[in-house]
Amino acid sequence: MALGYKTRKRLSLLILIFGLPAYIAAGWWLMSLFERPSIWVEFAIYVGLGILWALPFKAVFKGVGQADNNGDKDGKH
Template sequence: MALSYKARRRWSILILVVGLPIYIILATVLATTLVGFFGDSALTFILQLLVYIGLGVAWILPFKSIFLGIGQADPDADPED
């Protein structure tokens, strides 16, 4: 079942306003915990950077279909609007 443009728009706003801040907090805790196992070294910074980049890309993958076309005009709207 495909979502309408208005439903996708509402879901995208909810994801960005509520879900993304929660994800950022969880990703920070996860990255800090993972890097904490390796102690202090030059490798720690690189590992932490890679973890943040990976988590920064991974959050959008499940929501890709919701965000596609949201910046475009409503395809279901009348051309007069």
């Protein structure tokens, strides 16, 4: 099922406003459960988590910043 432009735009805003801060807090909390690793290991973990969160949402974010090709020409909805 393909999501429409408006749906993807709204869903991407919800993910960025609520999902990303919750993901950051969960990662921060998870890291606090263990003894602090070296700075390079910690950096690698945070970079990996930063990339990992976006992979499932790639289809949602794709093309959201561009004008709607299937809708109005002026970009208003």
